[in-house]
Amino acid sequence: MDFTFTAEQLEFRDTVAGLLKTEVTSDSIRARWSTDSGKDPALQEQLLAMGVYSLLFPESLGGLGMDAIDAVLLAEACGAVALPEPLAETMMVASPLLVDILNRGLGNGAIQPIIDGVMDGRVNVAVLHPINPYLNFAADVDWILAGSGDGLYLLPRDAVNLTPAKSLDPSRRLSSVEFDPSAEHRVAGGEVGAALLRASLNLGGLTVAAQLLGLSELLVSQSVQYTQDRNQFGRPVGANQAVKHLLADVAVQLEYARPVVARAAYTVGVSPERADFAVSHAKLAATRVAQLAARQAIQVHGAMGYTWECDVQIAAKRIWALSYEWGDEGFHKNRIHEWLLQPNALLGPEYTFGRRSLVG
Amino acid sequence: MDLTYTPEQEAFRAEVRDWLASNVPSQPLASFDTEAGFAAHRDWERTLAAGNWGMVTWPEAFGGRACDLIQWLIFEEEYYRAGAPGRVNQNGIFLLGPTLMEYGSEEQKARFLPAMASGDEIWAQGWSEPNAGSDMAAIRCRADRDGDDYVINGQKIWSTRAVFADWVFGLFRTDPNSERHHGLSKILVPLSAEGVTVRPIQQLNGLPGFAEIFFDDVRVPVFNLLGEEGAGWQIAMATAGFERGLMLRSPARFQQATRRLVDLYRAHSTDILDPSVEDDVVRCYMDAEAYTLSTYQTASRLLKGGSIGPEASCNKIFWSELDLRIHETALRILGPRGEVEPGSPADRDELGTWLDGFLFAQSGPIYAGTNEIQRNIIAERVLGMPRR
Structure with missing residues (x-):
């Protein structure tokens, strides 16, 4: 039993987080809003050089051979700067799905070149799961892995129709995607297709949960700063207990959401039979704290918090968008209710970590 | 990260489970806030001690098993x-x-720890005074040095277990010219000493769970000073950290309560008209799970040499508010049946234990530093918000 991240995992996170903190500022995010692509190509190059896009590919394929536990720290770091680019989704959702397809001998030889392309930055892949009505940054993807029913389809960009949808979050570039689920593009179906889609839904939920934690941290630190700088009645507004408690409540929830997300990252790799439950718990806990963080951050900023100029909107709007992606509250609550309230649920203390104990 | 128990940890769990299965009394004991219940609970402590289960994390020399924190959680x-x-x-x-383990002398450890683990000496707390509640630095109860003794005068209040306990530990002002958190010392006082008067206070459930203690020229030897004279505040903060954190409120208590809540919900689900009850049952379960995961994470970190800081204040808020929600949800499941006190002849299903827990849960956000004080600590010391 060791519920800690290793020094190496934290070090790698710190390296990437350091780059993100320098490069992804409120100004650089606002600059993206007026560009067509919405991305920062120079940053992509730097991330690529750090190996972030090779992270979850096995060493046998030329990747770094890391797992969701390593990646979840990076996804949180992406949230902590409100990174607009879908780095976390590419790394944690698309990459493992490609590997899963390849390992099952599916995809007719198309997968290996795509994996190589992702790792050297030439190829862009996104996953369109049926639970999400829109795809983010679809315009510049080369391949879309799209689900329909229990079928999984690998579609080149020119085989789909994109219709733009304007997100409340100016950093996001949404499109609805229409495609013909034809045999030509079909990678898997039936039980295998359903299993692949289910696994990617769990990875998607985990990825979003980790980003929501980071976004909450960002809002707390922006808010603390503001309550130190802004004076009323001759003292900083943050000296008022009522203001302190708004942010302390976020800190408490964050403290208890973090280990839930870490447990989900561990579970998707090690006890996939419990992943639905662990991921749904993580998504719910992270959404709850993030929604609170967005609300309290605006409140402590006063009228400034309600302006376009105030940077609180960057993380707050991301939170309002991501809260419903990869399964909304209703979806995840239903999975947990089904699991917990079934007559044969195993609820003893020996089951907390998903392995049946030697006793009982 | 490895979230599996080792074979040794599994074996330890099995050993604990077996021992408890053959030793836990089949009928619940009367409340330890009654004279008979207190005696029965003292006997139970002796039973635990006889099996060496009194305090498993302590060194063997003091009646423990030198268990680590993961084994403690399993226990x-x-x-x-x-x-x-x-x-x-x-x-x-x-x-x-x-x-004591951290600040006591070897002689003090040998004198007090074994008797504590065996249940022979049961302890009360003496922090608060009538004018020193949340503002604990306002303590006025004095302990004046006189030769090899301290002479104690003053009053403590809200002393948990003091009505039937043998000893009290508390914070006293040893420097009469000092103010606020300076000049305070932690001193151990036998409640049987001459000059000690204990006046019971009935709690919300009608039982004398705490007391006022009056000290009138009470003499204790300097041996009973814990740590340096004048270092009481710092030592008290360490104790408060234990109280807010994982020692006093290990997650098992809430895991068990929420498993019982799930069972209660299943047993009554057909009578429940309020659709939000199911959601609250599940939320309580998940929050108890989150508290458990967080505690395992803290324990893992401590085992690798880390330390607990002001985030212990997060613990206190989380578990006390969870405890309230668990019991409020149980009473919403029970509806009008929830009103009946435990032990009522008509209460054949022992539903009254939920009411008992509900009343006790009212105290959680107050004791060990109110949750308002904890939120101030988090805002100022974890988040760095301005003090004034």
Whole structure:
């Protein structure tokens, strides 16, 4: 039993987080809003050089051979700067799905070149799961892995129709995607297709949960700063207990959401039979704290918090968008209710970590 | 990260489970806030001590098993799972014990720890005074040095277990010219000493769970000073950390309560008209799970040499508010049946234990530093917000 991240995992996170903190500022995010692509190509190059896009590919394929536990720290770091680019989704959702397809001998030889392309930055892949009505940054993807029913389809960009949808979050570039689920593009179906889609839904939920934690941290630190700088009645507004408690409540929830997300990252790799439950718990806990963080951050900023100029909107709007992606509250609550309230649920203390104990 | 138990940890769980299965009293003991219940709980402490289960994390020399924190969590999980009696000596074993281990002399450890682990000496707490509640630095109760003794005068209040306990530990002003958190010392006082008067205070449930203690020229030897004279505040903060954190409120208590809540919900689900009840049952379960995961994470970090800081204040808020929600949800399930007190002849399903827990849960956000004080600590010391 060791519920800690290793020094190496934290070090790698710190390296990437350091780059993100320098490069992804409120100004650089606002600059993206007026560009067509919405991305920062120079940053992509730097991330690529750090190996972030090779992270979850096995060493046998030329990747770094890391797992969701390593990646979840990076996804949180992406949230902590409100990174607009879908780095976390590419790394944690698309990459493992490609590997899963390849390992099952599916995809007719198309997968290996795509994996190589992702790792050297030439190829862009996104996953369109049926639970999400829109795809983010679809315009510049080369391949879309799209689900329909229990079928999984690998579609080149020119085989789909994109219709733009304007997100409340100016950093996001949404499109609805229409495609013909034809045999030509079909990678898997039936039980295998359903299993692949289910696994990617769990990875998607985990990825979003980790980003929501980071976004909450960002809002707390922006808010603390503001309550130190802004004076009323001759003292900083943050000296008022009522203001302190708004942010302390976020800190408490964050403290208890973090280990839930870490447990989900561990579970998707090690006890996939419990992943639905662990991921749904993580998504719910992270959404709850993030929604609170967005609300309290605006409140402590006063009228400034309600302006376009105030940077609180960057993380707050991301939170309002991501809260419903990869399964909304209703979806995840239903999975947990089904699991917990079934007559044969195993609820003893020996089951907390998903392995049946030697006793009982 | 490895979230599996080792074979040794599994074996330890099995050993605890077996021992508890053959030793936990089949009928629940009377409340330890009654004279007979207190005696029965003291006997239970002696039973635990006879099996060397009194305080498993302590060194063997003091009646423990030198268990690490993961084993401690496993022990607690099994303890609550078995429905074993509450720990009447929790002030001693969970709060004073760890403090003695850190600040006490070897002679003090040898004098106090074994008797604590065996249940022979049961401890009360003496922090608050009539004018020193949340503002604990306003303590006025004096301990004046006189030769090899301290002479204590003053009053303590809200002393948990003091009505039937043997000893009290508390914070006293040893420097009469000092102010606020300076000049305070932590001193151990036998409640049988001449000049001590204990006046019971009935709690919300009608039982004398705490007391006022009056000290009138009470003499204790300097041996009873814990740590340096004048270092009481710092030592008290360490004790408060234990109280807010994982020692006093291990997650097992809430895991067990929420498993019972799920069972209660299943048993009554067809009578429940309010659709939000199911959501609250599940939310309580998940929050108890989150508290458990967080505690395992903290324990893992401590085992690797880390430390607990002001984030212990997050613990206190989280578990006390969870405890309230668990019991509020149980009463919403029970509806008008929830009103009946435990032990009522008509209460054949022992539903009254939920009411008992509900009343007790009202105290959680108050004791060990109110949740408002904890939120101030988090805002100022974790988040860095301005003090004034």
